[in-house]
Amino acid sequence: MLEELALLEQEIEKYHPTTTQELEDFRLKFISKKGIIADLFNKLAQLSSDEKRTLGNRLNIIKQRAQEKYKAEVIQLQTTTKKSIATTEDYTLPSPTDTLGTIHPISFLKTKIVEIFNKIGFNMVDGPEIEDDWHNFGALNFPANHPARDMLDTFFISQNPDILLRTHTSSVQIRIAESQKPPIRSISIGRVYRNETISARSHCMFHQVDGFYVNKNVSFAELKQVLSYFMSSLFGQNVKVRLRPSYFPFTEPSAEIDIDCRMCAGQGCNICKYTGWLEIMGAGMIDPNVLENCHIDPTVYTGYAFGMGLERVAMLLYQINDLRLFTENDIRFLKQFKAYT
Numbered sequence: 001m002l003e004e005l006a007l008l009e010q011e012i013e014k015y016h017p018t019t020t021q022e023l024e025d026f027r028l029k030f031i032s033k034k035g036i037i038a039d040l041f042n043k044l045a046q047l048s049s050d051e052k053r054t055l056g057n058r059l060n061i062i063k064q065r066a067q068e069k070y071k072a073e074v075i076q077l078q079t080t081t082k083k084s085i086a087t088t089e090d091y092t093l094p095s096p097t098d099t100l101g102t103i104h105p106i107s108f109l110k111t112k113i114v115e116i117f118n119k120i121g122f123n124m125v126d127g128p129e130i131e132d133d134w135h136n137f138g139a140l141n142f143p144a145n146h147p148a149r150d151m152l153d154t155f156f157i158s159q160n161p162d163i164l165l166r167t168h169t170s171s172v173q174i175r176i177a178e179s180q181k182p183p184i185r186s187i188s189i190g191r192v193y194r195n196e197t198i199s200a201r202s203h204c205m206f207h208q209v210d211g212f213y214v215n216k217n218v219s220f221a222e223l224k225q226v227l228s229y230f231m232s233s234l235f236g237q238n239v240k241v242r243l244r245p246s247y248f249p250f251t252e253p254s255a256e257i258d259i260d261c262r263m264c265a266g267q268g269c270n271i272c273k274y275t276g277w278l279e280i281m282g283a284g285m286i287d288p289n290v291l292e293n294c295h296i297d298p299t300v301y302t303g304y305a306f307g308m309g310l311e312r313v314a315m316l317l318y319q320i321n322d323l324r325l326f327t328e329n330d331i332r333f334l335k336q337f338k339a340y341t
């Protein structure tokens, strides 16, 4: 044991930690409760009382020495790091540039869409994400218990009265129409929620933009014109737009809007399911019942409405193949959008 102690003493003297990690290694190896010295103290118990006394004394001295050395090395390390900072810092250098954040593709698209519609006189309006049944369904001509409500898998927060997470941004248009007099020309953009399984192609939370125009003598031809202006501003002049008859409870007649597939230039691929067309938007003339629900006289005023999911468009514009990427906050994904800032 004597020899062991002599070696230990030497080892402690030789140790010169130069980093905080090495200093911590020193503490763990020699001083900590699980270190060599504590271990040797435990071993003393098995020795005779004479040996215990002499070796114990020696071990105590070594322990003290290790602690003193540790304290001294802590001070030493602090002063050398301070000194090295002081000597290496060059205050004449330009300050390091802050890493710039990037704009989320959905935020970017939102701004772009607002800009496009601002140019033709649409105001951006906002509304609550937690809605009542009337603004999300009732006023939009979804009668209670009507099967059309099954089109949208709703997250209910409470029942009687029914409070829910809005399933579309059309609810905001109702709030605006209730509180303003025509002419109304508004777009609402924001998050919507539907009880759907999360996968590469669907999500329980996504973004929509809704447009709404009410005035005297508004025609379907105007709707068509506004939509082709919007599509060509977003996708480029050469985009082809097609309208197909469809059904929404709040518009009559209703249409679904397709554009020629951006991935294959209309040739047919797995994204457009070999049709050459991509469904992108719902639209139509506002149902007279909806206008009445908002205290607007449908014999005097007509209007059109349209709605579109933002994620789908962002996926097409930036060739993104998984919807989940938008909400996962993976910095490797987000960083790629620097060019759009």
Ligand code: PHE
Residues within 6 Å of the ligand: 167, 168, 169, 170, 210, 211, 248, 251, 282, 283, 284, 305, 306, 307, 308
């Ligand atoms: N609100 C519809 C939806 O969520 C979209 C839409 C808006 C359709 C306005 C027609 C008119 O699918």
